[in-house]
Amino acid sequence: MRKILFGRPIIGDEERNAVQKVLQGTMLVHGPIAKEFEADFASYTGANAAVSVSSCTAGLHLCYFDMGLKAGDEVIVPAQTHVATAHAVELCGAKPVFVDAEIKSGNIDIDKIEERITSRTKAISVVHFLGLPVAMDKVCAIAEKHGLKVIEDCALAIGGRYKGRHVGLWGDAGAYSFYPVKHITTAEGGVVITKHEDLAKRLVHKKAFGVDRNVTERKEPGIYDVTDLGFNYRMNELQAAIGIEQMKRIDGFLEKRKANFEALYAGLEGVEGITLFEKAGEDFTNSYYCFSMILNEDIRQDRSKLVKFINDQGVGTSVYYPSPVPYFTYYKEKYPVTGDEFPVASAISYGSIALPVAPHLDIEDMEYIVEVVKKGLKEVF
Numbered sequence: 001m002r003k004i005l006f007g008r009p010i011i012g013d014e015e016r017n018a019v020q021k022v023l024q025g026t027m028l029v030h031g032p033i034a035k036e037f038e039a040d041f042a043s044y045t046g047a048n049a050a051v052s053v054s055s056c057t058a059g060l061h062l063c064y065f066d067m068g069l070k071a072g073d074e075v076i077v078p079a080q081t082h083v084a085t086a087h088a089v090e091l092c093g094a095k096p097v098f099v100d101a102e103i104k105s106g107n108i109d110i111d112k113i114e115e116r117i118t119s120r121t122k123a124i125s126v127v128h129f130l131g132l133p134v135a136m137d138k139v140c141a142i143a144e145k146h147g148l149k150v151i152e153d154c155a156l157a158i159g160g161r162y163k164g165r166h167v168g169l170w171g172d173a174g175a176y177s178f179y180p181v182k183h184i185t186t187a188e189g190g191v192v193i194t195k196h197e198d199l200a201k202r203l204v205h206k207k208a209f210g211v212d213r214n215v216t217e218r219k220e221p222g223i224y225d226v227t228d229l230g231f232n233y234r235m236n237e238l239q240a241a242i243g244i245e246q247m248k249r250i251d252g253f254l255e256k257r258k259a260n261f262e263a264l265y266a267g268l269e270g271v272e273g274i275t276l277f278e279k280a281g282e283d284f285t286n287s288y289y290c291f292s293m294i295l296n297e298d299i300r301q302d303r304s305k306l307v308k309f310i311n312d313q314g315v316g317t318s319v320y321y322p323s324p325v326p327y328f329t330y331y332k333e334k335y336p337v338t339g340d341e342f343p344v345a346s347a348i349s350y351g352s353i354a355l356p357v358a359p360h361l362d363i364e365d366m367e368y369i370v371e372v373v374k375k376g377l378k379e380v381f
């Protein structure tokens, strides 16, 4: 029996040596390494600026905070996403207004955005679900028509492009995550990319207490002024050192994910009992975070039996995500819902199983997974 983990960070001697080198020096924060990582990330994505942060959640929050988002304001948020996409809005005291997903991709249903826009709406947020880009030109057209900002949650989408432009550069800003099971890792960490250089400058300022000059910029030691409210949302030099090494591997990581994804798709397309999301079309460059299959309605209630069967054969699985965000207890209690407002997000949350395609796995692993899933569908139902 194979032992196939859903996700695993790939850390080698390069990363370990890079961290050692930082530890031998005296600069653990504010040094040149985070700047170098930012430059690498900007160059890879084609962004005018990249601002390293302590997590994707911190990056999203920082963007809304800079926007001056406050109580009484609203932001359009996809119902099918990581809770961080909504929490970032909520943390500013504003209200996330949820929009259901579309079944062919799991991304926000763009046709349902406009009906949720009110005079209080300040921004539209999207998530590039499982790495498949949202049709951003359509989202940006709606935003422009109503004078709204656009914030992209790109946590699962490094390498994702729509019409050739990297995700995160269609809207005002895009936030990435380097949590261990994402495409690349810095243990914890994130980055915000943007085409607006002035926005990047403000984020740099506000991610570090709103002080007017950081340690390396002070003429007289210890002397600075505080010109804004701000956080401590910095990425440290150890994290950035890992990030620089991980960026050197990104093309290889993405190739491997694509090959693994294609192998699962070829093996499971047309299999009875499950539906797959549409594959990337011409305009959509997927970053293949994972492979998700939705069980048909008649067998959905027994999903955990199939999950157990697959896990018992040594294959790790996950669920993206375990509930539509508006149905999580915190949101449900604050913004009452009846439970049938988000049928597509519900079908994905309660009826899908995510299978691994990450670069620690190869084609033989995929062949084994296909076999196990097919067998499970026959034996469990």
Ligand SMILES: *Cc1c(COP(=O)(O)O)cnc(C)c1O
Binding pocket: 054, 055, 056, 057, 058, 081, 082, 084, 085, 127, 153, 155, 156, 176, 177, 178, 179, 189, 190
């Ligand atoms: C993982 C994830 C986040 C959170 O990222 P952190 O770096 O852990 O804050 C946010 N959004 C999405 C879509 C994610 O998958």
